[in-house]
Amino acid sequence: MHEPLASAPLVFRDDGTPYSPRHDDIYHSVAGALAQARHVFLNGNGLPERWREKTRFTVLETGFGMGVNFLATWAAWRDDPRRATSIEFVSIEKHPFSAGDLRRAHAAIIDDQSISPLADALASAWPPLVAGVHRIEFDAGALTLTLAFGDAANLLPHLSETGVSADAIYLDGFAPAKNPDMWTPAIFATLADMTSEDATFATYTSAGDVKRALLQNGFEYRKAPGFGGKRAMLIGKRSCSQTVNNS
Ligand SMILES: C[S@@+](CC[C@H](N)C(=O)[O-])C[C@H]1O[C@@H](n2cnc3c(N)ncnc32)[C@H](O)[C@@H]1O
Structure with missing residues:
Protein backbone atom coordinates (compact mmCIF):
# COMPACT_ATOMS: atom_id res chain seq x y z
CA MET A 1 0.00 0.00 0.00
CA HIS A 2 1.23 3.51 -0.77
CA GLU A 3 1.27 6.08 2.01
CA PRO A 4 -1.10 9.05 1.61
CA LEU A 5 0.53 11.97 -0.21
CA ALA A 6 0.86 15.41 1.39
CA SER A 7 1.45 18.09 -1.23
CA ALA A 8 3.85 21.00 -0.66
CA PRO A 9 2.61 24.57 -0.17
CA LEU A 10 4.27 27.18 -2.41
CA VAL A 11 5.96 29.66 -0.10
CA PHE A 12 8.61 32.28 -0.92
CA ARG A 13 11.01 33.97 1.46
CA ASP A 14 11.23 37.76 1.35
CA ASP A 15 14.19 37.52 -1.06
CA GLY A 16 12.04 35.52 -3.51
CA THR A 17 13.63 32.12 -2.85
CA PRO A 18 11.15 29.20 -2.64
CA TYR A 19 11.08 27.86 0.90
CA SER A 20 9.72 24.73 2.60
CA PRO A 21 8.13 25.45 6.00
CA ARG A 22 7.93 21.68 6.54
CA HIS A 23 11.72 21.29 6.28
CA ASP A 24 12.75 24.85 7.19
CA ASP A 25 15.00 24.97 4.13
CA ILE A 26 15.12 26.61 0.70
CA TYR A 27 14.57 24.75 -2.57
CA HIS A 28 17.50 26.37 -4.36
CA SER A 29 20.39 28.68 -3.76
CA VAL A 30 19.45 32.34 -3.56
CA ALA A 31 22.12 32.82 -6.26
CA GLY A 32 19.88 31.15 -8.88
CA ALA A 33 18.00 27.89 -9.35
CA LEU A 34 19.05 27.17 -12.95
CA ALA A 35 22.63 28.31 -12.38
CA GLN A 36 22.83 25.99 -9.37
CA ALA A 37 21.41 23.08 -11.40
CA ARG A 38 24.06 23.62 -14.09
CA HIS A 39 26.98 24.09 -11.72
CA VAL A 40 26.25 21.42 -9.14
CA PHE A 41 24.31 18.71 -10.93
CA LEU A 42 25.20 18.90 -14.63
CA ASN A 43 28.85 19.98 -14.38
CA GLY A 44 29.26 17.94 -11.20
CA ASN A 45 28.32 14.81 -13.17
CA GLY A 46 30.45 15.70 -16.18
CA LEU A 47 27.42 16.55 -18.33
CA PRO A 48 26.87 17.04 -21.18
CA GLU A 49 30.16 15.28 -22.10
CA ARG A 50 29.39 11.97 -20.39
CA TRP A 51 26.11 11.26 -22.20
CA ARG A 52 27.93 11.56 -25.54
CA GLU A 53 29.45 8.14 -24.88
CA LYS A 54 26.06 6.44 -24.65
CA THR A 55 22.93 5.92 -26.71
CA ARG A 56 20.76 5.83 -23.59
CA PHE A 57 21.58 7.79 -20.42
CA THR A 58 19.80 7.59 -17.06
CA VAL A 59 19.72 10.30 -14.39
CA LEU A 60 18.44 9.40 -10.93
CA GLU A 61 17.48 12.25 -8.59
CA THR A 62 16.46 12.34 -4.94
CA GLY A 63 13.98 15.23 -4.57
CA PHE A 64 12.18 16.50 -7.69
CA GLY A 65 10.90 19.72 -6.08
CA MET A 66 10.09 22.20 -8.86
CA GLY A 67 11.91 20.16 -11.47
CA VAL A 68 14.58 22.78 -12.11
CA ASN A 69 17.32 20.17 -12.36
CA PHE A 70 15.12 18.20 -14.74
CA LEU A 71 14.48 21.25 -16.92
CA ALA A 72 18.18 22.22 -16.97
CA THR A 73 19.08 18.65 -17.96
CA TRP A 74 16.41 18.53 -20.68
CA ALA A 75 17.57 21.86 -22.14
CA ALA A 76 21.26 20.89 -22.09
CA TRP A 77 20.47 17.56 -23.76
CA ARG A 78 18.24 19.17 -26.42
CA ASP A 79 20.93 21.76 -27.21
CA ASP A 80 23.72 19.19 -27.54
CA PRO A 81 24.28 18.02 -31.14
CA ARG A 82 26.20 15.02 -29.78
CA ARG A 83 23.57 14.01 -27.22
CA ALA A 84 22.65 10.46 -26.25
CA THR A 85 19.71 9.25 -28.33
CA SER A 86 17.51 9.00 -25.29
CA ILE A 87 17.46 10.21 -21.72
CA GLU A 88 15.62 8.69 -18.81
CA PHE A 89 15.20 10.99 -15.83
CA VAL A 90 14.01 9.22 -12.68
CA SER A 91 13.14 11.29 -9.64
CA ILE A 92 11.44 10.87 -6.27
CA GLU A 93 9.27 13.41 -4.53
CA LYS A 94 7.45 12.98 -1.22
CA HIS A 95 5.66 16.34 -1.23
CA PRO A 96 4.85 17.38 -4.82
CA PHE A 97 3.42 20.77 -5.75
CA SER A 98 0.08 21.08 -7.48
CA ALA A 99 0.35 21.78 -11.23
CA GLY A 100 -0.81 25.36 -10.60
CA ASP A 101 1.84 25.98 -7.96
CA LEU A 102 4.46 24.42 -10.21
CA ARG A 103 3.57 26.99 -12.90
CA ARG A 104 3.66 29.84 -10.36
CA ALA A 105 7.03 28.66 -9.05
CA HIS A 106 8.49 28.45 -12.56
CA ALA A 107 7.19 31.91 -13.42
CA ALA A 108 9.09 33.24 -10.41
CA ILE A 109 12.39 31.38 -10.68
CA ILE A 110 13.03 30.44 -14.33
CA ASP A 111 15.24 33.25 -15.64
CA ASP A 112 16.09 31.72 -19.02
CA GLN A 113 13.50 32.25 -21.79
CA SER A 114 14.62 29.15 -23.67
CA ILE A 115 13.57 26.98 -20.69
CA SER A 116 10.06 28.44 -20.38
CA PRO A 117 8.47 26.22 -23.07
CA LEU A 118 9.94 23.16 -21.37
CA ALA A 119 8.58 24.31 -18.00
CA ASP A 120 5.19 24.80 -19.62
CA ALA A 121 5.32 21.27 -21.12
CA LEU A 122 6.21 19.82 -17.72
CA ALA A 123 3.35 21.59 -15.94
CA SER A 124 0.91 20.54 -18.71
CA ALA A 125 1.92 16.88 -18.34
CA TRP A 126 2.06 17.00 -14.52
CA PRO A 127 0.47 13.82 -13.10
CA PRO A 128 -2.31 13.75 -10.50
CA LEU A 129 -1.01 13.96 -6.94
CA VAL A 130 -1.35 10.25 -6.32
CA ALA A 131 1.35 8.22 -4.58
CA GLY A 132 3.24 5.82 -6.82
CA VAL A 133 5.18 5.86 -10.07
CA HIS A 134 4.15 8.14 -12.97
CA ARG A 135 5.81 7.95 -16.37
CA ILE A 136 5.72 10.90 -18.76
CA GLU A 137 7.22 11.12 -22.25
CA PHE A 138 8.56 14.26 -23.95
CA ASP A 139 10.21 14.91 -27.30
CA ALA A 140 8.38 12.01 -28.98
CA GLY A 141 9.51 9.58 -26.30
CA ALA A 142 13.24 10.37 -26.50
CA LEU A 143 13.03 11.84 -23.01
CA THR A 144 11.15 9.97 -20.31
CA LEU A 145 10.46 11.31 -16.85
CA THR A 146 9.69 8.68 -14.23
CA LEU A 147 8.28 10.56 -11.26
CA ALA A 148 7.86 8.51 -8.11
CA PHE A 149 5.61 10.26 -5.61
CA GLY A 150 6.26 9.09 -2.05
CA ASP A 151 9.07 8.56 0.42
CA ALA A 152 12.51 7.88 -1.01
CA ALA A 153 13.18 5.22 1.63
CA ASN A 154 10.26 3.15 0.25
CA LEU A 155 10.45 4.05 -3.41
CA LEU A 156 14.16 3.67 -4.11
CA PRO A 157 14.10 -0.11 -3.36
CA HIS A 158 11.02 -0.41 -5.57
CA LEU A 159 12.70 1.47 -8.43
CA SER A 160 15.79 -0.67 -7.93
CA GLU A 161 13.67 -3.81 -8.38
CA THR A 162 12.31 -2.43 -11.64
CA GLY A 163 15.90 -2.30 -12.94
CA VAL A 164 16.73 1.41 -12.83
CA SER A 165 20.47 1.72 -13.43
CA ALA A 166 21.72 5.29 -13.09
CA ASP A 167 24.58 6.85 -15.03
CA ALA A 168 24.36 10.07 -13.00
CA ILE A 169 22.87 10.71 -9.56
CA TYR A 170 21.65 14.10 -8.40
CA LEU A 171 21.49 14.14 -4.58
CA ASP A 172 19.11 17.03 -3.85
CA GLY A 173 17.05 16.34 -0.74
CA PHE A 174 17.41 19.55 1.31
CA ALA A 175 20.32 20.02 3.72
CA PRO A 176 21.23 16.81 5.60
CA ALA A 177 20.91 18.61 8.95
CA LYS A 178 17.34 19.69 8.07
CA ASN A 179 16.23 16.49 6.37
CA PRO A 180 18.37 13.53 7.51
CA ASP A 181 15.83 11.02 6.09
CA MET A 182 17.12 11.71 2.57
CA TRP A 183 20.75 11.00 3.50
CA THR A 184 20.67 7.76 5.48
CA PRO A 185 23.18 4.94 4.95
CA ALA A 186 20.23 2.82 3.73
CA ILE A 187 19.48 5.37 0.97
CA PHE A 188 23.12 5.31 -0.16
CA ALA A 189 23.24 1.51 -0.04
CA THR A 190 20.19 1.32 -2.31
CA LEU A 191 21.61 3.99 -4.63
CA ALA A 192 24.84 2.00 -4.93
CA ASP A 193 22.77 -0.97 -6.16
CA MET A 194 21.13 1.24 -8.78
CA THR A 195 24.18 2.46 -10.65
CA SER A 196 25.95 1.58 -13.85
CA GLU A 197 29.65 0.77 -13.51
CA ASP A 198 30.83 4.25 -14.47
CA ALA A 199 28.07 6.12 -12.62
CA THR A 200 28.82 9.49 -11.03
CA PHE A 201 27.03 11.62 -8.44
CA ALA A 202 26.98 15.25 -7.38
CA THR A 203 25.54 17.13 -4.45
CA TYR A 204 25.78 20.65 -3.04
CA THR A 205 26.50 19.40 0.47
CA SER A 206 29.86 18.44 1.90
CA ALA A 207 28.52 17.34 5.30
CA GLY A 208 30.62 14.84 7.22
CA ASP A 209 27.77 12.34 7.67
CA VAL A 210 27.19 12.31 3.92
CA LYS A 211 30.87 11.70 3.23
CA ARG A 212 30.91 8.79 5.67
CA ALA A 213 27.72 7.27 4.26
CA LEU A 214 29.14 7.55 0.73
CA LEU A 215 32.40 5.83 1.64
CA ALA A 224 34.74 20.59 -5.76
CA PRO A 225 34.08 24.35 -5.56
CA GLY A 226 30.51 24.90 -4.38
CA PHE A 227 27.88 27.22 -5.84
CA GLY A 228 26.61 30.60 -4.66
CA GLY A 229 29.08 31.25 -1.88
CA LYS A 230 29.34 27.65 -0.70
CA ARG A 231 33.00 26.71 -0.38
CA ALA A 232 32.65 23.06 -1.31
CA CYS A 240 36.23 0.27 -7.83
CA SER A 241 38.23 -0.59 -4.68
CA GLN A 242 38.27 0.21 -0.98
CA THR A 243 39.48 3.80 -1.39
CA VAL A 244 40.31 5.75 1.75
CA ASN A 245 39.42 9.40 1.26
CA ASN A 246 40.26 11.95 3.90
CA SER A 247 39.79 15.19 2.01
C1 LIG B 1 16.00 20.90 -2.46
S1 LIG B 1 14.42 20.31 -2.94
C2 LIG B 1 14.70 19.64 -4.57
C3 LIG B 1 14.84 20.65 -5.68
C4 LIG B 1 14.69 20.02 -7.04
N1 LIG B 1 15.66 19.00 -7.33
C5 LIG B 1 14.57 20.99 -8.18
O1 LIG B 1 15.33 20.89 -9.14
O2 LIG B 1 13.66 21.85 -8.12
C6 LIG B 1 14.30 18.79 -2.00
C7 LIG B 1 13.06 18.00 -2.31
O3 LIG B 1 13.12 16.74 -1.62
C8 LIG B 1 11.80 16.39 -1.25
N2 LIG B 1 11.89 15.42 -0.14
C9 LIG B 1 12.20 15.66 1.15
N3 LIG B 1 12.20 14.53 1.87
C10 LIG B 1 11.88 13.51 1.02
C11 LIG B 1 11.74 12.12 1.17
N4 LIG B 1 11.95 11.49 2.35
N5 LIG B 1 11.42 11.38 0.08
C12 LIG B 1 11.23 11.99 -1.14
N6 LIG B 1 11.35 13.33 -1.34
C13 LIG B 1 11.67 14.09 -0.28
C14 LIG B 1 11.21 17.71 -0.81
O4 LIG B 1 9.79 17.66 -0.78
C15 LIG B 1 11.79 18.67 -1.85
O5 LIG B 1 10.92 18.85 -2.94
Missing part, protein backbone atom coordinates in the same frame (compact mmCIF):
# COMPACT_ATOMS: atom_id res chain seq x y z
CA GLN A 216 30.64 3.07 3.59
CA ASN A 217 28.26 2.32 0.75
CA GLY A 218 30.43 1.91 -2.29
CA PHE A 219 31.13 5.47 -3.45
CA GLU A 220 34.26 7.59 -3.51
CA TYR A 221 34.11 11.36 -3.51
CA ARG A 222 36.15 14.51 -3.87
CA LYS A 223 35.41 18.08 -2.99
CA MET A 233 30.33 20.47 -2.77
CA LEU A 234 30.87 16.75 -3.34
CA ILE A 235 31.25 14.92 -6.61
CA GLY A 236 32.26 11.32 -7.12
CA LYS A 237 31.62 7.90 -8.50
CA ARG A 238 31.19 4.24 -7.64
CA SER A 239 34.35 2.94 -6.00
Whole structure:
Protein backbone atom coordinates (compact mmCIF):
# COMPACT_ATOMS: atom_id res chain seq x y z
CA MET A 1 0.00 0.00 0.00
CA HIS A 2 1.23 3.51 -0.77
CA GLU A 3 1.27 6.08 2.01
CA PRO A 4 -1.10 9.05 1.61
CA LEU A 5 0.53 11.97 -0.21
CA ALA A 6 0.86 15.41 1.39
CA SER A 7 1.45 18.09 -1.23
CA ALA A 8 3.85 21.00 -0.66
CA PRO A 9 2.61 24.57 -0.17
CA LEU A 10 4.27 27.18 -2.41
CA VAL A 11 5.96 29.66 -0.10
CA PHE A 12 8.61 32.28 -0.92
CA ARG A 13 11.01 33.97 1.46
CA ASP A 14 11.23 37.76 1.35
CA ASP A 15 14.19 37.52 -1.06
CA GLY A 16 12.04 35.52 -3.51
CA THR A 17 13.63 32.12 -2.85
CA PRO A 18 11.15 29.20 -2.64
CA TYR A 19 11.08 27.86 0.90
CA SER A 20 9.72 24.73 2.60
CA PRO A 21 8.13 25.45 6.00
CA ARG A 22 7.93 21.68 6.54
CA HIS A 23 11.72 21.29 6.28
CA ASP A 24 12.75 24.85 7.19
CA ASP A 25 15.00 24.97 4.13
CA ILE A 26 15.12 26.61 0.70
CA TYR A 27 14.57 24.75 -2.57
CA HIS A 28 17.50 26.37 -4.36
CA SER A 29 20.39 28.68 -3.76
CA VAL A 30 19.45 32.34 -3.56
CA ALA A 31 22.12 32.82 -6.26
CA GLY A 32 19.88 31.15 -8.88
CA ALA A 33 18.00 27.89 -9.35
CA LEU A 34 19.05 27.17 -12.95
CA ALA A 35 22.63 28.31 -12.38
CA GLN A 36 22.83 25.99 -9.37
CA ALA A 37 21.41 23.08 -11.40
CA ARG A 38 24.06 23.62 -14.09
CA HIS A 39 26.98 24.09 -11.72
CA VAL A 40 26.25 21.42 -9.14
CA PHE A 41 24.31 18.71 -10.93
CA LEU A 42 25.20 18.90 -14.63
CA ASN A 43 28.85 19.98 -14.38
CA GLY A 44 29.26 17.94 -11.20
CA ASN A 45 28.32 14.81 -13.17
CA GLY A 46 30.45 15.70 -16.18
CA LEU A 47 27.42 16.55 -18.33
CA PRO A 48 26.87 17.04 -21.18
CA GLU A 49 30.16 15.28 -22.10
CA ARG A 50 29.39 11.97 -20.39
CA TRP A 51 26.11 11.26 -22.20
CA ARG A 52 27.93 11.56 -25.54
CA GLU A 53 29.45 8.14 -24.88
CA LYS A 54 26.06 6.44 -24.65
CA THR A 55 22.93 5.92 -26.71
CA ARG A 56 20.76 5.83 -23.59
CA PHE A 57 21.58 7.79 -20.42
CA THR A 58 19.80 7.59 -17.06
CA VAL A 59 19.72 10.30 -14.39
CA LEU A 60 18.44 9.40 -10.93
CA GLU A 61 17.48 12.25 -8.59
CA THR A 62 16.46 12.34 -4.94
CA GLY A 63 13.98 15.23 -4.57
CA PHE A 64 12.18 16.50 -7.69
CA GLY A 65 10.90 19.72 -6.08
CA MET A 66 10.09 22.20 -8.86
CA GLY A 67 11.91 20.16 -11.47
CA VAL A 68 14.58 22.78 -12.11
CA ASN A 69 17.32 20.17 -12.36
CA PHE A 70 15.12 18.20 -14.74
CA LEU A 71 14.48 21.25 -16.92
CA ALA A 72 18.18 22.22 -16.97
CA THR A 73 19.08 18.65 -17.96
CA TRP A 74 16.41 18.53 -20.68
CA ALA A 75 17.57 21.86 -22.14
CA ALA A 76 21.26 20.89 -22.09
CA TRP A 77 20.47 17.56 -23.76
CA ARG A 78 18.24 19.17 -26.42
CA ASP A 79 20.93 21.76 -27.21
CA ASP A 80 23.72 19.19 -27.54
CA PRO A 81 24.28 18.02 -31.14
CA ARG A 82 26.20 15.02 -29.78
CA ARG A 83 23.57 14.01 -27.22
CA ALA A 84 22.65 10.46 -26.25
CA THR A 85 19.71 9.25 -28.33
CA SER A 86 17.51 9.00 -25.29
CA ILE A 87 17.46 10.21 -21.72
CA GLU A 88 15.62 8.69 -18.81
CA PHE A 89 15.20 10.99 -15.83
CA VAL A 90 14.01 9.22 -12.68
CA SER A 91 13.14 11.29 -9.64
CA ILE A 92 11.44 10.87 -6.27
CA GLU A 93 9.27 13.41 -4.53
CA LYS A 94 7.45 12.98 -1.22
CA HIS A 95 5.66 16.34 -1.23
CA PRO A 96 4.85 17.38 -4.82
CA PHE A 97 3.42 20.77 -5.75
CA SER A 98 0.08 21.08 -7.48
CA ALA A 99 0.35 21.78 -11.23
CA GLY A 100 -0.81 25.36 -10.60
CA ASP A 101 1.84 25.98 -7.96
CA LEU A 102 4.46 24.42 -10.21
CA ARG A 103 3.57 26.99 -12.90
CA ARG A 104 3.66 29.84 -10.36
CA ALA A 105 7.03 28.66 -9.05
CA HIS A 106 8.49 28.45 -12.56
CA ALA A 107 7.19 31.91 -13.42
CA ALA A 108 9.09 33.24 -10.41
CA ILE A 109 12.39 31.38 -10.68
CA ILE A 110 13.03 30.44 -14.33
CA ASP A 111 15.24 33.25 -15.64
CA ASP A 112 16.09 31.72 -19.02
CA GLN A 113 13.50 32.25 -21.79
CA SER A 114 14.62 29.15 -23.67
CA ILE A 115 13.57 26.98 -20.69
CA SER A 116 10.06 28.44 -20.38
CA PRO A 117 8.47 26.22 -23.07
CA LEU A 118 9.94 23.16 -21.37
CA ALA A 119 8.58 24.31 -18.00
CA ASP A 120 5.19 24.80 -19.62
CA ALA A 121 5.32 21.27 -21.12
CA LEU A 122 6.21 19.82 -17.72
CA ALA A 123 3.35 21.59 -15.94
CA SER A 124 0.91 20.54 -18.71
CA ALA A 125 1.92 16.88 -18.34
CA TRP A 126 2.06 17.00 -14.52
CA PRO A 127 0.47 13.82 -13.10
CA PRO A 128 -2.31 13.75 -10.50
CA LEU A 129 -1.01 13.96 -6.94
CA VAL A 130 -1.35 10.25 -6.32
CA ALA A 131 1.35 8.22 -4.58
CA GLY A 132 3.24 5.82 -6.82
CA VAL A 133 5.18 5.86 -10.07
CA HIS A 134 4.15 8.14 -12.97
CA ARG A 135 5.81 7.95 -16.37
CA ILE A 136 5.72 10.90 -18.76
CA GLU A 137 7.22 11.12 -22.25
CA PHE A 138 8.56 14.26 -23.95
CA ASP A 139 10.21 14.91 -27.30
CA ALA A 140 8.38 12.01 -28.98
CA GLY A 141 9.51 9.58 -26.30
CA ALA A 142 13.24 10.37 -26.50
CA LEU A 143 13.03 11.84 -23.01
CA THR A 144 11.15 9.97 -20.31
CA LEU A 145 10.46 11.31 -16.85
CA THR A 146 9.69 8.68 -14.23
CA LEU A 147 8.28 10.56 -11.26
CA ALA A 148 7.86 8.51 -8.11
CA PHE A 149 5.61 10.26 -5.61
CA GLY A 150 6.26 9.09 -2.05
CA ASP A 151 9.07 8.56 0.42
CA ALA A 152 12.51 7.88 -1.01
CA ALA A 153 13.18 5.22 1.63
CA ASN A 154 10.26 3.15 0.25
CA LEU A 155 10.45 4.05 -3.41
CA LEU A 156 14.16 3.67 -4.11
CA PRO A 157 14.10 -0.11 -3.36
CA HIS A 158 11.02 -0.41 -5.57
CA LEU A 159 12.70 1.47 -8.43
CA SER A 160 15.79 -0.67 -7.93
CA GLU A 161 13.67 -3.81 -8.38
CA THR A 162 12.31 -2.43 -11.64
CA GLY A 163 15.90 -2.30 -12.94
CA VAL A 164 16.73 1.41 -12.83
CA SER A 165 20.47 1.72 -13.43
CA ALA A 166 21.72 5.29 -13.09
CA ASP A 167 24.58 6.85 -15.03
CA ALA A 168 24.36 10.07 -13.00
CA ILE A 169 22.87 10.71 -9.56
CA TYR A 170 21.65 14.10 -8.40
CA LEU A 171 21.49 14.14 -4.58
CA ASP A 172 19.11 17.03 -3.85
CA GLY A 173 17.05 16.34 -0.74
CA PHE A 174 17.41 19.55 1.31
CA ALA A 175 20.32 20.02 3.72
CA PRO A 176 21.23 16.81 5.60
CA ALA A 177 20.91 18.61 8.95
CA LYS A 178 17.34 19.69 8.07
CA ASN A 179 16.23 16.49 6.37
CA PRO A 180 18.37 13.53 7.51
CA ASP A 181 15.83 11.02 6.09
CA MET A 182 17.12 11.71 2.57
CA TRP A 183 20.75 11.00 3.50
CA THR A 184 20.67 7.76 5.48
CA PRO A 185 23.18 4.94 4.95
CA ALA A 186 20.23 2.82 3.73
CA ILE A 187 19.48 5.37 0.97
CA PHE A 188 23.12 5.31 -0.16
CA ALA A 189 23.24 1.51 -0.04
CA THR A 190 20.19 1.32 -2.31
CA LEU A 191 21.61 3.99 -4.63
CA ALA A 192 24.84 2.00 -4.93
CA ASP A 193 22.77 -0.97 -6.16
CA MET A 194 21.13 1.24 -8.78
CA THR A 195 24.18 2.46 -10.65
CA SER A 196 25.95 1.58 -13.85
CA GLU A 197 29.65 0.77 -13.51
CA ASP A 198 30.83 4.25 -14.47
CA ALA A 199 28.07 6.12 -12.62
CA THR A 200 28.82 9.49 -11.03
CA PHE A 201 27.03 11.62 -8.44
CA ALA A 202 26.98 15.25 -7.38
CA THR A 203 25.54 17.13 -4.45
CA TYR A 204 25.78 20.65 -3.04
CA THR A 205 26.50 19.40 0.47
CA SER A 206 29.86 18.44 1.90
CA ALA A 207 28.52 17.34 5.30
CA GLY A 208 30.62 14.84 7.22
CA ASP A 209 27.77 12.34 7.67
CA VAL A 210 27.19 12.31 3.92
CA LYS A 211 30.87 11.70 3.23
CA ARG A 212 30.91 8.79 5.67
CA ALA A 213 27.72 7.27 4.26
CA LEU A 214 29.14 7.55 0.73
CA LEU A 215 32.40 5.83 1.64
CA GLN A 216 30.64 3.07 3.59
CA ASN A 217 28.26 2.32 0.75
CA GLY A 218 30.43 1.91 -2.29
CA PHE A 219 31.13 5.47 -3.45
CA GLU A 220 34.26 7.59 -3.51
CA TYR A 221 34.11 11.36 -3.51
CA ARG A 222 36.15 14.51 -3.87
CA LYS A 223 35.41 18.08 -2.99
CA ALA A 224 34.74 20.59 -5.76
CA PRO A 225 34.08 24.35 -5.56
CA GLY A 226 30.51 24.90 -4.38
CA PHE A 227 27.88 27.22 -5.84
CA GLY A 228 26.61 30.60 -4.66
CA GLY A 229 29.08 31.25 -1.88
CA LYS A 230 29.34 27.65 -0.70
CA ARG A 231 33.00 26.71 -0.38
CA ALA A 232 32.65 23.06 -1.31
CA MET A 233 30.33 20.47 -2.77
CA LEU A 234 30.87 16.75 -3.34
CA ILE A 235 31.25 14.92 -6.61
CA GLY A 236 32.26 11.32 -7.12
CA LYS A 237 31.62 7.90 -8.50
CA ARG A 238 31.19 4.24 -7.64
CA SER A 239 34.35 2.94 -6.00
CA CYS A 240 36.23 0.27 -7.83
CA SER A 241 38.23 -0.59 -4.68
CA GLN A 242 38.27 0.21 -0.98
CA THR A 243 39.48 3.80 -1.39
CA VAL A 244 40.31 5.75 1.75
CA ASN A 245 39.42 9.40 1.26
CA ASN A 246 40.26 11.95 3.90
CA SER A 247 39.79 15.19 2.01
C1 LIG B 1 16.00 20.90 -2.46
S1 LIG B 1 14.42 20.31 -2.94
C2 LIG B 1 14.70 19.64 -4.57
C3 LIG B 1 14.84 20.65 -5.68
C4 LIG B 1 14.69 20.02 -7.04
N1 LIG B 1 15.66 19.00 -7.33
C5 LIG B 1 14.57 20.99 -8.18
O1 LIG B 1 15.33 20.89 -9.14
O2 LIG B 1 13.66 21.85 -8.12
C6 LIG B 1 14.30 18.79 -2.00
C7 LIG B 1 13.06 18.00 -2.31
O3 LIG B 1 13.12 16.74 -1.62
C8 LIG B 1 11.80 16.39 -1.25
N2 LIG B 1 11.89 15.42 -0.14
C9 LIG B 1 12.20 15.66 1.15
N3 LIG B 1 12.20 14.53 1.87
C10 LIG B 1 11.88 13.51 1.02
C11 LIG B 1 11.74 12.12 1.17
N4 LIG B 1 11.95 11.49 2.35
N5 LIG B 1 11.42 11.38 0.08
C12 LIG B 1 11.23 11.99 -1.14
N6 LIG B 1 11.35 13.33 -1.34
C13 LIG B 1 11.67 14.09 -0.28
C14 LIG B 1 11.21 17.71 -0.81
O4 LIG B 1 9.79 17.66 -0.78
C15 LIG B 1 11.79 18.67 -1.85
O5 LIG B 1 10.92 18.85 -2.94
